[in-house]
Amino acid sequence: MGGFRMMRRLLWLIAVAAVVGLAWAIRLALRPDLPARYRGLSNPVPNANSNLLTGRRLYVLNCAFCHGVGGRGDGVPAAGLSPRPADLIQEAAKSSDARLYYRISEGERLTGMPAWKDILSDQQRWMVVLYLRHLAGEPPSGTMPGVPDPD
Numbered sequence: 001m002g003g004f005r006m007m008r009r010l011l012w013l014i015a016v017a018a019v020v021g022l023a024w025a026i027r028l029a030l031r032p033d034l035p036a037r038y039r040g041l042s043n044p045v046p047n048a049n050s051n052l053l054t055g056r057r058l059y060v061l062n063c064a065f066c067h068g069v070g071g072r073g074d075g076v077p078a079a080g081l082s083p084r085p086a087d088l089i090q091e092a093a094k095s096s097d098a099r100l101y102y103r104i105s106e107g108e109r110l111t112g113m114p115a116w117k118d119i120l121s122d123q124q125r126w127m128v129v130l131y132l133r134h135l136a137g138e139p140p141s142g143t144m145p146g147v148p149d150p151d
């Protein structure tokens with residue numbers, strides 16, 4: 001009966017592979033992919049104090065109004081917006097630099113999130129991404145020279 005056992009084992013393996021494959025496919029389907037032109041980008045802005053400080057300035061001027069100074073999504077109009085502004089600490093923790101850059105650049109349709117690509121330069125948007133990494137307490141790769149805390 002060795003052949004029968006082998007067959008069962010084989011069927012079992014196929015079943016496991018099918019379940020794993022299905023889970024993977026669902027995962028991919030639920031997480032909308034980045035448009036090709038944003039895929040795989042990494043932050044070209046060096047992780048230096050001056051860039052971080054500029055990023056912070058840009059954030060405070062353009063984003064803090066909605067997302068809150070600390071990035072928690074608790075800015076002035078937050079309670080009146082639906083959906084509410086994202087908690088950027090959480091958002092940064094689960095997003096690649098490319099994804100943050102994409103969101104900042106293109107905004108989000110049918111929400112209060114504006115597209116910034118015609119307002120801030122590429123460099124400026126990447127500096128904001130750099131700052132969001134700092135806000136989230138996730139130092140980007142490379143050395144982080146002593147950065148003054150936001151106020």
Ligand code: HEC
Pocket residue numbers: 059062063064065066067081082083084085086088091100103104108111112113114116128
């Ligand atoms: C007028 C209010 C407003 C301003 C100003 C604003 N945002 Fe948003 N932002 C929102 C709202 C509302 C959402 C939530 C969208 C959602 O949940 O789908 C959002 C979502 C986001 C997201 C997460 C998108 C995602 O993947 O779900 C990021 C990142 C973000 N904003 C970054 C920024 C940055 C950086 C700035 C400044 C350059 C900025 N926002 C300025 C309202 C704003």
